[in-house]
Amino acid sequence: MPTIVDISDPADPRLNDYVSLRDTSLRQSMEAAEGLFIAEGDKVIRRALEAGYQPRSFLLAPRWVDELSDVLEGCEAEVYRVDFALAEQVTGFHVHRGALASFERQTRHRLDDLMEAQRLVVVEDIVDHTNVGAILRSAAGLGWDGVLLSPRAADPLYRRSVKTSMGAVFSLPWARMDSWSDDLDRLRAAGFTIVALALREDSTSLDELAARVAPGQKLAVLMGTEGQGLSEHWLAQADAVVRIPMGHGVDSLNVAAATAVVCYVLRP
Template sequence: MQVEVGADDPRLGDYVRLRESSLRRSLESERGLFIAEGEKVIRRAVEAGHRPRSFLLAPRWLAGLEDVLARWPDVDVYVVDEAVAEQVTGFHVHRGALASLHRADLPPVDDLLGLDRLVVLEDVVDHTNVGAILRSAAGLGWDGALLSPRSADPLYRRAVKVSMGAVFALPWTRFPSWRDAPALLTGAGFTTVALTLADDSEDLDVVAERLRGPGKVAVLLGTEGAGLSDHWAQTASVRVRIPMRAGIDSLNVAAAAAVACYALAPRVTR
């Protein structure tokens, strides 16, 4: 349902100041919403079963999303020019299409523990990294992701965007407790693989040869900068390092995740 609005219309409240992350975090959690940006990502969100609250579109995007909008005839569609969109959101909306969607309840941890290949994030706090890691995990054939309580929100706009909507395709949820997470994984039969630079770690090449077959594997990725906590690293089944050139910093966590997901993905042949 197309609705005419001005920049100060309170019905645009879901879309205000999209670049102010602390404001957005409290607003989105209070209202139970998240924002999807761009036609492709909006489409994927809706197809994954996320119920829209409203759409905010530049006129030229109406035609491209016509079928999506038709499925939700009662949902408001705010058609605004780019200047109004910029005034509301606080930045130039390159893709000209935004949607506000309801957050669904996260699946229970047990559902994820029933899968075979999991990416597990310990306090990865950067939304770009979380989005990039979930995209790589989905693309490289991993089954799901588990996040520590303090990890960044995969449904935050920037994470959704960077993931190209993989946050909708890949099952994920949060551990209720940081401390108990490693035991839950091993209790469910996972070989837990801690990515670390520790001296007692094995070369990823070598570990990959052992773990490429079928079986339950969880790769543990630590926070930006400091890496995995001792608690997670030392309780893991195996500690691995990506072979690195001397004197260069560790890889960015998203790059390390891509490498580990590639190396440890189950191979059909081989």
């Protein structure tokens, strides 16, 4: 049986992992320093445990102590049982699902681990955690092999990324690139065709590109930021530049939605 601890004091130091979860800059520095990440919601907690991540502790409303009893059974981490008001006071937001857990952070993959993949999404400097989480979810759900992130892209293990991905961040291999300027050359050397998604007059329709993809061809698709898109440096290294045909005067989709379309059309 796990150790269940009832806590009524929001200043209890055992709750430090859960303090100010909406303060992005504080959380990013703290989680990196402490080597942790936060999973929110029962499904995401279950998926983190199933993927083998080591829990540090659980912060649960009373009903979730019972609902998660099957997965808590084998855990040595303490379970902090709190009411919703205290959870909100500690975390800084309304924890409507009433279930949080702190896990030990792990780096599971590096760029070299993904060189044998057939389909990769490559993310350049997308700093919105929700978009990164949605990209991971689409790539996983549509059968892609992994996601690569530029050094400045958002953290896939940040709470909002994890939540939006619905735990796909735990099952889909992802890695951070070592060099923004040089690592696309490493992908090309490993046999990948580099495809950039961009609004350019000389771009090819996504459908046209899909019709030319050979069986077994390795693709790495570059996705850029909402405002600026891909950098000129990355665009210059692409073997093909494609666009999603649009209508009704709309020029583009949100980057997460665009990734989902690309992953579906170019699925292996």
